[in-house]
Amino acid sequence: MKRILSSVAIVLGVAMLVLAFALPTYVVPKGKVLPLDLVSTTGTPKTPGNLLDSGALASGKPVGDNKDKPECKGDNPQIKCFINKGLEMQSQRFTTAQEPSDKKVVTLEAGQTLFRTDKEEPKNLISASIDHVTLDRKTQMPVPDPTSSIELNAPALDAAAKEGKDEEVEASVAPFTRPGITYQFPMGTDRKSYDYFDMQILKTQPIDYVGEEEQDGEKVYRFEQTVPPTELYPALRERLEADGELSKGDKGTLAALRLKFPAKVWGLKPEEIKNKGSEGEKKADEKKDGENGEGEDKKEDLGPEVEMSRYYTVHRVLRVLPETGVLVNGSEEVFQYYAQDDEDAQRIFDNKEEEINNPTRTAVYFPGAWDDDSRAAQMKKASEGKEKLKLMGTILPWILGVVGLILLVIGWIAHRSARLASK
Structure with missing residues (x-):
């Protein structure tokens, strides 16, 4: 025995x-x-920012106290008259695993919304997107196949809005091969830069490791990224045209990214107008000469038509629990605004604080950071892993x-x- x-x-x-x-x-x-079975929900608290009200712009009705300003009276109020300053907004993101998923890959669906808190649904929507990306479960990186897709949604900026209808436009980006991380870092995150895919510019930019911090008693890695002023229209149009002709929803989405108004409506002085001598300006001058003919009342001189494109920049800060690669904290200072060209966009960016304090070209400025519940929930999940x-x-x-x-x-x-x- x-x-x-x-x-x-x-x-x-x-x-x-x-x-x-x-x-x-x-x-x-x-x-x-x-x-x-991956599921996560993150959001921001109510955060003051600036917003160009698309409905007010389309209807020609200045927002808030702007209506009392001299430049906001009459038939041709300036663009600045339709910008809400200090408007409270919130952002939410819900991420969950979807099909196709198996022992090798997992597909994530991330729905993100930005909304204003002073209105009820659906009038509160500023923008929304649904992002699909398939990741290799072992490397936590996107698979090298055209499986990523994006759906965009935003309030209409067309005749429907002018008529006071609460319509929205939807656009879908055809499936594409996607590099870079977005929602998950690799397990065993290194102290190095990673390519980060930005949903707005539809391409990757490096996000840099800047140091270690402590959050809830855990060691976390801090990563930072600043995307320089980038025009949104070209990249989005290229993606939308990848599956053929532009749909009505595609055109509606693109319409908000390039706006054309007379120089005075933009608040431009004659010396600030670029591309002088263009065909559009010549036509405007001819029209002006005709209107100033003998026996006719002189109309307000609004100057030439000036088209501006929307530019995007963001300062992004992410904190990661390195052992699991889970994001445990995040903030994004998003700034979108209209400019005549890259040089004009850089000038506005260099004087960002001035534009934030006195918005004249801003489409949206939102300095959002995760709320306490989001940080706690993500840290709990990361710590358990x-x-x-x-x-x-x-x-x-x-x-x-x-x-x-x-x-x-x-x-x-x-x-x-x-x-x-x-x-």
């Missing part, structure tokens, strides 16, 4: 030692994969190794004493 027990102890000891070595070298690496990896990769192997070694020694001593007793 003693010999049997000693043999059992030796076998168990060897098995535990084998398992102790196998857990960190084989089992844990196999377990470092994205779950198939970290503890699971620590248990499987460190604590359990040590316990198994020590117990296995003890059993092996006890078994060997018992087996040796049993042999001596039998002699």
Whole structure:
């Protein structure tokens, strides 16, 4: 009986030692994969920002106290008259795993909305998007196949809005191959820069590691990125045309990215007008000369038609629990505005504080940061994943190794004493 027990102890000891070595070298690496039941919700608190009211612009009705300003009276109020300053807004993102997902890949669907808090649904919507991206569960990076797609939604800026109708426009980006991270860093995040895919400019820009911080007692990595002023229209149009002709929704979405108004409506002085001598300006001058003819009343001189394009810039800060790659905190200072060209856009960006304090070209300015609930929920999920990896990769192997070694020694001593007793 003693010999049997000693043999059992030796076998168990060897098995535990084998398992102790196998857990960190084989089992844990196999377990470092994205779950198939991934779900997360993040949002910002009510945050003051600036917003060009598309409905007010289309109807020609200045917002708030702007209606009392001299430049906002009459038949041709300036663009600045339709910009809400200090308007409270909120952003929300809901991310969940969807099909197709299997043992190798997981598809994430991320729905994001930006809305104003002074109106009820659906009049409160500023913008919305639904993003689909398929990730390799092992590397946590997008698969090299055209599986990513984006759906965009925003209030109409056309005749429907002028008539006071609460219509929205929808556009869909054809499936495309997508590089870079967005919602998840690799498990075992390194202290280095990563390519980050920006939903607005539809391409990647490096997001840089800047240091370590502590959040809720955990060590986290801080990453920062500033996207320089980038024109939105060209990249979006290229994506929308990838699957053929532009739909009505596509055209409606693009319409808000390039606006044309007389120079005076933009608030431009003659010396600030670019591309002078253009065909549009010549026609405007001809029209002006005709209107100033003998016997006719002189109309208000609004200057030439000037087309401006929307530019986008953002300062993004992300904090990541490196062991799991889970985002545990984030903030984005989003700034979109209209400019005549790249040089004009850079000038406005260089004087951003002036534009924020006295908006004249702003489409939206929103300095959003995650609220307390979002940070706590993401940290809880990240910490649980970290503890699971620590248990499987460190604590359990040590316990198994020590117990296995003890059993092996006890078994060997018992087996040796049993042999001596039998002699």
